[in-house]
Amino acid sequence: MCIEDCYISNGDDLIAIKSGWDEYGMRMACPSVNITIRRVTGTTKTCSGIAFGSEVSGGISNVHVEDIHVFNSSYGLRLKTAPGRGGYITNITIVNITLTHIKHAIVFTGDAGEHPPPLPLNSYFAPHNFSLVNNIVIRNCIGFHIKSPGRFWSIPESPFQNICLFNISLDVASPSWSCSHAFGSSYLVSPQLCPTLKNSSSSESCYS
Numbered sequence: 386m387c388i389e390d391c392y393i394s395n396g397d398d399l400i401a402i403k404s405g406w407d408e409y410g411m412r413m414a415c416p417s418v419n420i421t422i423r424r425v426t427g428t429t430k431t432c433s434g435i436a437f438g439s440e441v442s443g444g445i446s447n448v449h450v451e452d453i454h455v456f457n458s459s460y461g462l463r464l465k466t467a468p469g470r471g472g473y474i475t476n477i478t479i480v481n482i483t484l485t486h487i488k489h490a491i492v493f494t495g496d497a498g499e500h501p502p503p504l505p506l507n508s509y510f511a512p513h514n515f516s517l518v519n520n521i522v523i524r525n526c527i528g529f530h531i532k533s534p535g536r537f538w539s540i541p542e543s544p545f546q547n548i549c550l551f552n553i554s555l556d557v558a559s560p561s562w563s564c565s566h567a568f569g570s571s572y573l574v575s576p577q578l579c580p581t582l583k584n585s586s587s588s589e590s591c592y593s
Contacts, residue, residue, distance in 0.1 A: 386419070386420045386421070387421045387422075388400060388420075388422045388425065389421070389422070389423045391424075391425045391427070392426050395427075395429055396431060397429065398429065399432075399435065399455065400422055400434075400435050400436070402417050402420060402436070402437050402445055403417065403438060404416050404440065404441050404443030404444055405443035405472070406440040406501050407442050407470060408501075409442070410471075411442050411471055411472075413443055415443050417445045417446075418447050420449070421448075421449045422435065422448070423449075423453075424452045425452075426453075426454040427456075428457045430458065433459065433460035433461070433463035433492075434453060434455030434458055434460065434462060435461075436464070436465070437477070438466045438474065439465035439467055439470065439497055440470070441473065441474055441516055442472040442514075444472045444473045444474075444475075445474045445475070446473065446477075448476070450477075450479040450480070451479075451481050452481045453483070454482075455482075456484070457487075459487070460487065460488065460535075461491060462482065462491045462523065463491075463493075464492070464518065464521075465493075465494050466495055466516040467496060467500075468514070468540065469511065469512050472516050473516060473517035474517070475517060477520070477522070478521075478522045478524075479523045480523075481525045482523070482525070482526040483526075484529070484531060484555075486530045489535045490531050490555050490557075491526075491534065491535040492535045493518070493548070493567065494536070494538050494539075495518065495538060495566070496538070496540055515540075515542050517543070519545070519547045519548075520546075521545075521549070523550050523551075524549075524552055525552050525553075526554075527554050528555035528556060529556050530556060531555045531557045532557070532558050533557060533558070533559045534555050534557050534559070534560070534562050535562060535563075536562060536563035536564065537562070539566040540565075540566060544566035544567060545567040547569055548567055548568065549571070550569070550572075550574050550582065551571065553574045554575050555575065561576070563579075564581060567579070570583070
């Protein structure tokens with residue numbers, strides 16, 4: 386799928402990629418894969434520019450996002466999942482992003498989202514169905530009039546892995562990121578990231 390050359394203004398995420406809600410997504414087992422999003426501009430007062438999840442039980446992979454401008458919005462880039470979801474979000478590349486007048490620039494959350502009522506029989510839902518989130522690159526992102534840079538917040542049972550951030554400059558009111566159980570590498574990121582996202586050992590996969 387390719388989404389390109391769009392202007393979007395609505396009351397929800399401009400573009401949200403999902404793949405099924407808990408046991409319903411697991412039963413369908415239909416992942417969202419091979420998606421390109423480029424040259425999209427838009428605003429959403431209450432939600433996100435580009436969002437992944439929180440319904441990811443069927444899996445999301447191989448997504449390329451490029452040349453995006455989000456303005457006057459609550460979030461720029463957002464990734465959400467929750468214990469019990471299962472599935473995965475992997476091999477995501479996000480490049481050339483401009484954010485203007487955004488409350489929170491980049492927010493990854495591993496403990497967000499409600500759950501549907503269980504199926505009558507043979508329910509797939511279990512609290513230990515954790516989502517795999519790894520191999521995500523965000524490169525060339527600039528932000529103006531940003532309230533908060535954002536957060537990378539997961540849980541001990543399912544940490545975010547191989548999060549790579551390169552050449553990101555955010556003009557922020559509050560200079561602090563919030564991080565928990567998120568690991569990766571970064572270079573040329575302002576304001577500076579949390580220590581677990583400044584590991585240079587995996588930098589080659591991030592910057593190449």
